[in-house]
Amino acid sequence: MTQEKYSGIMVFAEQQERKIHPVTYELLGKARELEKESNQDIMALVLGPEDMDLQPLIERGADRVYHITGELFNRPDELIYKENIVPLLQEIRSAIVLIGATTFGRSLAPRIAAAMDTGLTADCTDLQMDEDGKLVQIRPAFTENILAHIKTKTYPQMATIRYREFSSPPPKTGRQGEVVTRKPSVIRQDRVEILEKISMQEANIAEAEVIVAGGRGVKKARDFDILKGLAEALGGTIGASRDVIDAGFLPKAHQVGYSGHRVKPRLYIACGISGAPQHKAGMKESETIVAINTDPSAPIFSIADIGIVGDWYEVIPKLLEKLKK
């Protein structure tokens, strides 16, 4: 497999109910940056209903959009997605394939990579173009203690990339691009049946602008109501450390950290959270961090913009009172 036969950057555009996942735009923006150094086509790939609006993908930087049409893509069925994507990728021979590291992306990408017998790097936080025109995929490892710079010797070079690592480029209204429409080649649905959608996740914590989070310093599940009061006053939502999620105080959707959500709100208020590396991994990039902890040596203070050595049960109600004035 020589490099010459492969060119272009393909961005997988995950859609749900015709709505494109915002990580797609971030990837298109990054692809345009990479392209400056290597001059390749930027393509997007959507599997979804016929009547989807694809112009936003073009306005965000796609030169060509491949659209495989069908209502069957309204269901999270990795197998059908894979079986329709692989033949297209084999035909297009793009050098790079980028997929958002959403739950679906992380389940779909390895199937595609294995089907094409190529390498895949999980959960990257940065991408660079090397002098030799190869993609450098950068991902944290060992609880974010190190950053591994990875290159792939096969094609396509594939990576999943975390949501909210790159900024979304502003749309260029009226930008022109090509749309290539295809019918699905495989519609077989007899190996996995999607029976029903059970629930939407209650909290979309990854999108929140303000997160008021509690850890083991919150003594009872009910005390989260106090934090919720503040979160609501600030137009935000509540988060938690793993220990309180494990204790059953809040559903898993609220967990912040390495094995929960990675968040980047404008304001993160940590109440009774010690700041273990696994917790920090999920919130250290917040714009402003406030930490309230009774223990002055708690590691959370080393990443706080405002640290308060004190009891959150005193601080938070006082703050709420002031804000209500």
Added chain:
Amino acid sequence: MQIIVLIKQVPEMDRVRFDSEKGVIDRKSAGVEINPFDLNALETAVQIREQIGGEITALSMGPGRAEKALREAIARGADRGILLSDKKFAGADTRSTSFTLAQAIKKLAPFDLVIAGEMTVDGDTAQVGPQTAEYLDIPHIAYVTSLDDIEVKNITVTCNIWEGSYRKRLHLPGLITVTKDINFPRLPELRAKMESREAEITRWDYSTFSSLLSPEQIGLKGSPTQVKKITIPPPIEREGQVFSGEELEKAVAALEKICREKQLTGGQS
């Protein structure tokens, strides 16, 4: 039902110390354990066997010391353990690992269900499960949070995918990856623990299944992704303002200022 559980031995990540000069973990600073999510995978298998019967094979690829993890798997309910161990397997990335695991599973066929953990705490990719399924050409369901119904030819599960959860039915043979929400792994009973010490762990090396794979497809050679460089991210420290307990009023005022500056008081109060 013939069930295969994929198990990896990992460093104890809660305890392990990290050498940030060298960019490596100090493996001597902590012991090894079964990847926590793989305990959920094993418990899932045990629960299925309790319901409809069957046999559980714990399968791992790793160095010789990983036998201990397979013994523990037996103490926790696996019927047997198979360790894929050979210098030729070393240095494998997720492609190479899943390819090798898949060939071993083919050799073990017929099987009904393969269960993997959602991810490993050291590799942290969540790729080996779905990649193994693809190399076996069987369907998979990832991020399974509950087992809803088990039949001989199919299982019904709930999984976290997209922005919600979905109930899906998997026609067997198939593979699932499980989250830690699916169950609470039971502790092994003392007697089982004692007995597992004597248990025979089957070892397969390259020659055992060389008809199914070539040296180019395994280990470091079969790994398309290569770590070129390790960098240490700059320590994330913020020069914060710290208020002591006596300065509560000042602290609250500073907090209030931030909230107002960011115009975050627009929420429902």
